[in-house]
Amino acid sequence: MITIAGAGLAGLASAYELCRRGVAVDLFDLGDAPGSNSVARFAGGMLAPWCERESAEEDVITLGASAADWWAQVTPVTRNGTLVLASPRDRVELARFARRTTGHHSVTKTEISAMEPAFMGQFEQGLFFTDEAHLDPRRALADLAAKVQDLGGTIHFATTAPDRVDLDCTGMAAKLPDLRPVRGEMAILQCPEVEITRTIRLLHPRMPLYLVPRGDGIYMIGGTMIESSSNRPPSLRSVSELLNAAYTLHPAFAEASVMELGAGLRPTFPDNLPRLIQHEGRLHLNGLYRHGFLLAPAMASKAADLLLSEVPDEHHRQRATA
Incomplete structure (x- = not known):
């Protein structure tokens, strides 16, 4: 079992990546519905890595180039450029x-x-x-939460996360250095x-x-x-x-x-790029800045890779199905 604090964009994307790999996941969020406590609900939903390069690092293109294909498995994506x-x-x-x-x-x-x-x-x-695209952020968050639950993940809304979790995706509430x-x-x-x-x-x-x-x-x-x-x-x-x-x-x-x-x-973060960092005994995925929907898929995949390389097999067996 892997536990995640925060069921906003980063937390849901990470849970989806883990669930797709057959991992049992529990998410905890203070909001009462998908995205209700997430800054992502105010996003534009643009999947535009080449435009974002105007003011961002090359990593934004590298990490975001396949975001539209990832999201198309979850929610409607408009590919009109x-x-x-x-x-x-x-x-x-x-x-x-x-x-x-x-x-x-x-x-x-x-x-x-x-x-x-x-x-x-x-x-x-x-x-x-x-080659750029866009989506509806609020529908995408709801559809992503539904996908996680369909794959066996559990989302505990209006619930404080336990003191010990495997992944922290709580945005500004995390109070990380330099954030x-x-x-x-x-x-x-x-x-x-x-x-x-x-x-x-x-x-x-x-x-x-x-x-x-x-x-x-x-x-x-x-x-x-x-x-x-x-x-x-x-x-x-x-x-x-x-x-x-x-x-x-x-x-x-x-x-x-x-x-x-x-x-x-x-x-x-100071470089405007997201990070996976260890802080006070927790792995954190944070700092998505204005590129949340664009970079969340790649960062969630990296988070899943790291978690599964560190957690013993018996702790992330797939939840048994009825």
Whole structure:
């Protein structure tokens, strides 16, 4: 039996990897439902390793390149690529983004209009990352929890973890050395007048924006990265910037309904990369930062490898089936 503290993204992904290998797993989480206590519920759900290379290390591509295939075994994944755009005055930002990334090709105004008719004639040029994808984070967390339970894992919701566990995936609650919070804010809009089918990144020197379609005229927008430990709701400034950026993408967003505003503290190490580390007698998987859904599969696999190399066979036999 392997025990895991935290049934958020990292804990569930690790449990799934262990259960797939025939291991009995118990998870403990303070939340009352999958993802209810996890910062991942505020994520964009972008599986975009080549775009993320613009501000991240090469490891993000290495670890995240197969994430879409991993998630497709768990939950619906939309593989429509990522379209990166900039207003004419920010064209230099588009050139800089192109220099810092790979896996893309340039698209013209005509091509952009054909890909996303909502932008007909609006943007002169852009970058298209063909192999990128996105998913719905909250559905993915629920589907992942269901997979773990289908494979024999047990999730104890609204339950404090025992003092001794094999793997700690509790995010900022872990209080690891060098771990710091980076605040992210988001809004969910309903705008049936606009039909956008793929992840859009709008470049801006002050606050780049991403927009992720959820279907049925619902969109998630985000982009803030604030060095802060405050878990209060989004500030008026952040909300204004997000909504103004959405309006820049398409004027119809001015009439959108704001369905939800949210903010979460993303656990982050100094190099912005996740770690598997031993601390005070526990193995920790932490520091997924803004790359949670992208990097969780590879890190969960590494966690399972490490746990199974250290735990004697009699402690991780498959739970007997009826």
